[in-house]
Amino acid sequence: MIDRKAHAVWQGNGKSGTGHLTTQSGVLKDQPYGFNTRFEDKPGTNPEELIAAAHAGCFTMALAFQLQEAGFAATEMTTESIVTLDKEGAGFKVSKSALTLTASIPDIDQATFDELAHAAEKNCPISKLLNAEITLKATLKQG
DSSP states (O other), X not given: OOOOOEEEEEESOTTTXXXXXXXXXXXXXXXXXXXXXXXXXXXXXXHHHHHHHHHHXXXXXXXXXXXXXXXXXXXXXXEEEEEEEEEETTEEEEEEEEEEEEEEOTTOOHHHHHXXXXXXXXXXXXXXXXXXXXXXXXXXXXX
C-alpha cells in the first residue's frame, strides 16, 4: 500500500477567504487557492484542476501499462481531462471527467487500441476514486 498526502489550510469565509495547498512531494508548496481561483480563473489552483491533472496522468500511465502487457509501446500519448463542476442545490458537484486521448502507437490496430484504452479508463485508480467510498476523520480544536 502506498499513501500520498496533501495539506490544505484555509482562513476566512468561503468567498473572501484564502487557502494554500501543499503536497508531500513539494511540487505544490503553499499554492494559493480560493473562490477567485476556482470560479474566476485567477492565478492559483483549484480542486477540480488538480483532479483533472490526476485523472489525465493516471489514465495515460494505466494505458502505457496496458499497452506494455499487450506487447506495444507508445511513441507518444497526450491526454486532456476536463472536469466539470455543476451547481447542485445550494452547493456544487463534480459531475464528470471527460478524457480526450491522442496517441501514436506503432503496429496497433484500432480494435486493440480501443479495447486497451477503455480498460485503462475503467481501471486506473483515479477513475475508481471518482466513484469511491469517502471516509472522514474530523477533529475540532477548542479555543
